[in-house]
Amino acid sequence: MPDTQFWWLIAFPIFFGLGWLAARVDIKHVLSETRSLPASYFKGLNFLLNGETNRAVEVYVDIARHHAETVELQFTLGHLFRRRGELERAIRMHQKLLARRDLADTQRQQAQFELAQDFMKAGLFDRAEAILTELANTDYARQARTELLAVYQQEKDWHKAIETARQLRDDSHNYQHEIAQFYCELAVQAHTRSHTDEARAYLQQALEANRQCARARLLLADIADAAGDKQGAIEQWLLLENQDPLYLALAARALLNAYDALEQHEQGLTLLLRLLQQYPELDVLDLAYERILAQQGLDAAYAFVRERMKTHPTMPSLRKVLEAHMLVAPDDQKVELEIIVKLLNDTTREQSMYFCNHCGFKAKQYFWHCPACTEWEVFAPVRGRKNRLHQTESY
The missing domain is CATH 1.25.40.10 (Tetratricopeptide repeat domain)
Incomplete structure (x- = not known):
């Protein structure tokens, strides 16, 4: 027992010394790595953190010019060029990377994938497709197929789009x-x-x-x-x-x-009214009013929209009631009613638009394929329905 305690007394300082030495080695390694980075690297990083992208790019371009071994930095620059719309510079950067013989396989695949995205952004879909097809059996296979799907949709090559979408199917997205x-x-x-x-x-x-x-x-x-x-x-x-x-x-x-x-x-109008009664959100109020007015007269149309307003009070219902009321109101009231209807239409203009539930894009016509975010089946078939606050420009 005393011998055991004696050896612990000797071993403990030894272990402490080894730990101290290892820590010193790690600290020296970190410091040496930090010193090996150009001072301008941190300057560029500071510009990025401050949102000064243009100045950061200038700094990093200079670093890449004088330190050819900075592969990751060149990837970052290529990405920044593409984001800024400087596609020729992005393409040159990624082509320069691909020309290097010291790239690892994963880096070469990454450079190919980045170059393909450059070509897509530039509208050179055939060149993008050729590169993405080469990546089919690499670690970038799924990412490449996702981009290929976008290419085929741009080119309206729907057969290839179907084949690619089937290859992309998994538990998270079946692409049906x-x-x-x-x-x-x-x-x-x-x-x-x-x-x-x-x-x-x-x-x-x-x-x-x-x-x-x-x-x-x-x-x-x-x-x-x-x-x-x-x-x-x-x-x-x-x-x-x-x-x-x-x-x-x-x-x-x-x-x-x-x-x-x-x-x-009569069968057509009866069906329309039945559908509107059964599905209150069905966007056919204008058509129903128009048909009743044509087939049954003004009094019936006015009574219809007034009843509709009571059972389903919405802005479209209110507009329709006012429009119908203008037709039956005395002449001395029509000027005021016209002003009210105009103000109501101006303030509820969005109620007459279709909205993309994915990106918020709005348009007067219905789209199956959103022109803004390119997603499918994201427009609700009801004007004025939206799920997001952000909206892009309409046309």
């Missing part, structure tokens, strides 16, 4: 909505060429990919309507009620016209 939309795009192309059977086949594939694809159902109805099959078109439109009834608003006028062509005016 996108694949269905790609088939719809193929159907539109086929229908434009008067290849009706081919268009229908694509739309059936769209519904197989996504049974709830409202666009496929709408296109099937449009094809039947264009061929003069009014009853078939009506049947297709009415199937939307089992998918998403709110999309019926996009076809409501064509649906009523089909009933008119079959001389079933």
